[in-house]
Amino acid sequence: MNIFRNALEAVQWGFLGYFVLLNVIYLGLALIAMYRLRRYMGGVAAAERVYTHLQMPVSLVVPAYNEEGSIATSVRALLQLRYQHFEIIVVNDGSKDDTLGALIREFQLTPFPEAYRVQIRTQPVRGVYRSLKYPNLRVVDKENGGKADASNAGLNAARHPIFYCGDADSVLEVRSLEHVVRPFLEDPRTVACGGTVRIVNGCQVRGGVIEKVGLPRNPLALVQVVEYLRAFLGGRLGWSAINGLLIVSGAFGVFHRETVVAAGGFRADVIGEDMELVVRLHRYLSARGQQYRVSYIPDPVCWTEAPEDLATLASQRKRWQRGLAESLWENRRLLFAKGSGTAGWLAFPYFIVFELASPLVEVGGLAVMALAWAAGGMTGMGFLAFFAAAFALGVMLSTTSLLLEELSFHTYPRARHLLLLFLVSILENLGYRQLNSWWRLQALWGWLRGERIQWGAMKRNATWQQ
């Protein structure tokens, strides 16, 4: 009986210690983010006056697979971006529908005798087209190889020193490129830059431009608004301030082309090629003793659709967890590597302990305590105390991100939006968070067992699109 009690006590201490430490780190990151935001917002108008007219040419690489119905709208929205020097390279990744035909008709494409250079090997390219209507639009038609392979083909065709890679169905802010190239102009050591991604559900979009910001009615999408605020404004801004950012969102990332090519481009054999690339850039550059920065700008640059049903959400979260596991495993040599700085000594261990293993601790800890309570080894009040601690710390963290949002861009215009988001940050701890941990645990288990996972089709409602 004593052994059982001692073990239970150890689990309790471990559980509490883990949550307190996790939240202390989150709060630390939030404080760094707050400091950075204050400085950023204080000088933002002055910086815009200097940097707005300085534009680094950017290649926008847009992989497309079976997007016959939406690709023209996506490309038209990109063509509206307020930026002088950019080219768009749409890569038709062997679509089974008439994606290429839709592009040819809409943009008057004509075959182009491109001297295509293969810097990164991809599935064979069938042809290159250029638009007679838009001089900065080209389409690469290739055999199917997946998003990473298509991105690499776009990278081979890209002419400019930095490139954007994102989802064809994301909505970019018209000034997003102006914002996101600034770190490259300010610091030539910058190799990658991400920006804040927001949830488009509940907003009004016309012709690919956000007309009115709002909150979604769907409760699942609403919770994801808070999640995104927490992840982007708290976590990523904090990590980027200490050059430990390991994730640049797949929905919006801008990279230095030559560095990415030298590092081998996107890997087609992993599920989270965007995260894997960023972790690999850290490993590749630090191993060479090269000075570099992975930056992040807090400006909202991209709006993406959040899943509104449990099945799609579960699939997305499993993919993310699997992608995280693969990225960390494939680049494990970054961990505590000599010269790897914050990325190898702080961010990497943090991601292993508090991101990769967190579903194990959350679900495992809860299960052990529930069992102990059921077996009489723990009082109901004791069980409740741990649940209350995890619950309240979770709420506190989400509320911190609401404060960061208010200190910066206060995108959501009404006070009731803020109150609703606060309510959501309470409610997300009652089931949603636990469900998420369960999905992530499943993904982790699947990865450990070597199960194969497919991207699958993301179910999109696009009710915001007009």
Place this chain on the structure above:
Amino acid sequence: MDSNTGSELVVALAWRSAEVAALASAALLLLSLLVRRYYRFEARLNERVIATWRPLLTRVALEEGDSPALPSLPGRHLPYLMEEWNALQDAVRGEAGTRLKGTARTLGFDVAARRFLHSRQVGRRILGIRTLGHLRDPSSWQALQEQLASSNALVSFYAAAALVNIDAQRAMPGIMNQLAERESWPGEAMARLLVDAGADVAREPIRALMLSLAPTKIPPLLPWLSHVDAVLGSEVAVELLRRHPDDMEIAAAALLVVMEPGLLPELARYAHAEDADVRQSLAVAYGRLGAVGDVEPVVQLMCDRVWWVRYRAGQSLVALKGMTADRLEAIRAQLGDVYARDMLEHVRAEAAPR
């Protein structure tokens, strides 16, 4: 400590953590609401200040004679009005600017702007710097010199612009020192600043700077400085190529700004450089300076192993002075290298009218 006590302690700690976190959440929410209220208040104040003062400042700028009666200016309104005044200063020239400066002095902008230089807020400091620059206030020279040395690139850059506004000639040594020491100023903006200072004022300090810099610092600066004065850029580039014939980074930068066609035969030796950037810059130089007589070296560059060198050489071949479509066709027919032929088709298609 026995097991029960340990267990009670951890449960008590869990409760305490929950209490602290719940209280902190409530406080954070309250703070968020207050921040939102504060920003709304500030936004409305800004609108009010602009609504009151924009017509007055416009009258001052446009109408000669006595200034209109000015309302009292509470301290809180000052930064908003200063922003508006600076925006107007950027837009006007001549007498209108002089009248606006008079109004600003009446309102005590010079004193307030000097105070702003000590603010911890970057935005406020820059506002002070811009205001002093627009006021062309020589008594602020020393204070602005100190801002020029700031570790913050933006503060330093605005200080440079303010100093140029006050006395461009006198500002040059300090600005050139900064150019030599810091890499954080955006090159294009810096070039514009020197253009504003006037090529006559900037020319000699630039020449002296470029010829005295350590070789590693030259390549990023050279292309931008040539924007200030292309002829000077070319002269400096030629001199640098002579002084550092084996420095490939300098060669890559200098070849992009050389403007003397007569030098092409001498520069042709860079076609064998190991560094692809140098060969690419040489290809670009042929396009800018070459004529049909230079077809042969350009075609050789089109057979380069690096795509970018072939691409730039292809573009240059099409752009050579005196080049015709028939001549291009004849060159294509004779090209034995398949990569060069592909590239020529590529650049011809790119250059073709749509």
